[in-house]
Amino acid sequence: MQTELEIFREFIRSKGLRQTPEREIILAEICRKREHFDVDELFLRLRGQDKKISKASIYRTLPLLVECGLIREVNFVDGHWHYEQIYGQPHHCHLRCLSCGAMVEFEEPRLAAVEAELSRKHGYQIIKHVLEVQGYCPHCHQKSSARDEEAKHV
């Protein structure tokens, strides 16, 4: 299997773009910690390593990484996009805590059937799906139950 860097270089070349240290440092940082991230976090992580890469470059690079399938937009929460590295990972969905933002990843094979049916029924060429289940994680749920209990006795 090709490495992310190989994929990215091939993509950059194929589009007639240029291989730059900034682009590769951004990709390397995303791959180093295979976690969800947003632009600001990524910027601060790079800056913390004395890699002075501007936010403008990050904003210009992320769409390239999305286009070549190395990362994807996960969701738009708190006024900005969150991304995740996806290359080499099985496709997964998210379970998000509406209170603390904790995310559980899970696979859901039944969605392949859903896609196939939609394609047949509506004539769409299906590209992908995004499923996010939302609720309260055990920790936050407990906290809010405790709060409710307290409210009763006021």
Next chain:
Amino acid sequence: MQTELEIFREFIRSKGLRQTPEREIILAEICRKREHFDVDELFLRLRGQDKKISKASIYRTLPLLVECGLIREVNFVDGHWHYEQIYGQPHHCHLRCLSCGAMVEFEEPRLAAVEAELSRKHGYQIIKHVLEVQGYCPHCHQKSSARDEEAKHV
């Protein structure tokens, strides 16, 4: 079944807020055309009827309508949120064309099972899910195929 207006008034009263014409005009317009909308569209629709309601009031009212379950955020596309009226409608998911934005609504009963499993497995209190399948509608798919075909012969 209660009307949307009744639900809203009850909600407003229960929170100690005030029943204002602006809030009710916004709700009425959303219910009049039971379609997807965004803030700007709604603002222009109201303005077209000589109902001069400020965007600030719209931005302040929508979260109330979400909170009392009359509307919901559908997705964040083109830099802003899209909403839809949901009260009295069966829960549904969306199939969106990545090119023209066309939306097909569909019901997917299998997701109830997915929610139940997640709740059991991870201890989350599940509130809701958002599933969006993305692809190209027959019309846009055809156009892009034609374009590709053309490119071959250049």
Next chain:
DNA sequence: ATCATTGCAAAAGCTTTGCATAAGA
């Protein structure tokens, strides 16, 4: 009479963009 709500304009926050400089190819 209170105090929440409105409209306006300003501010805030994320993202994009123009431009001069730097640097791949």
Next chain:
DNA sequence: TCTTATGCAAAGCTTTTGCAATGAT
């Protein structure tokens, strides 16, 4: 050498907010 990419700062957009005036209770 030619052209793309970078960094900075400014601009663009959507959304939020402060404030004086208005209006609901």
